[in-house]
Amino acid sequence: MEIKTKQQGIKVVADVLDIVGGKWRGQILAHLCDDPKRFNELKTVLNRITSSTLTKELRYLEDIKMVERKIIQDTPIVVEYRLTEHGMSIKDLIYHIVAWGLKHRDTVFEKKG
Template identity: 40%
Template sequence: MKKKALDDYLCCMEAIEHDKRKCPTHISKDECISALLPVKDALDILSGKWKIQIILSLTFGKKRFKQILREIPGLTPKMLSKELKELEMNELVERKVYDTAPVTVEYELTPYGRTLKPLIGELHKWGSKHRKRIIARS
């Protein structure tokens, strides 16, 4: 189920439709469904209301909590805290605490977090075309 898992999924859907037990690439229905889990994972990770904005705001380098808060209008500390925790759990952002007084906390995009770049680029590319299409329609 390696690299072509998505193709396997499609193949499996066809198998289901035509009432076969297995698709030609020999994956079961369960394997088939699990083949699209990664897509959902990626969507879940990015689809918090402020995630993209936070990630992009960290693209230029580390920032402090209040600094992000000031930069993004409408964002509340509760939401920022929640979103940062989720990003941290997914190893996209690193939280560093310095023993100063008062305490200093810095958030930084990890190298792994930067691997999102092509994906966000693709989202932006499709989204832009879509905006034009929808605006042109009205």
């Protein structure tokens, strides 16, 4: 694949990073790679995220069809978030991100504590 495919190939990088970037989206998607998670499970595992931020990020991921919200029980309410079938496609990319990070982040961050 040639990235040289000028504005085509580069804009796509920005688009993908819109989806996966920011402080939380990558982490949320990474957690959902394993298995579906409930709202408060995500909240616990994403240390320090607030309810309102988590809600916003999940709504965004729903809007772009990466994640779906499923009410699995009505009363008491139980909600589950999972990757859509289409969203599953992100797993590979997340694996590559993790792989690169495990190999290289120490070098790259050596001077940054």
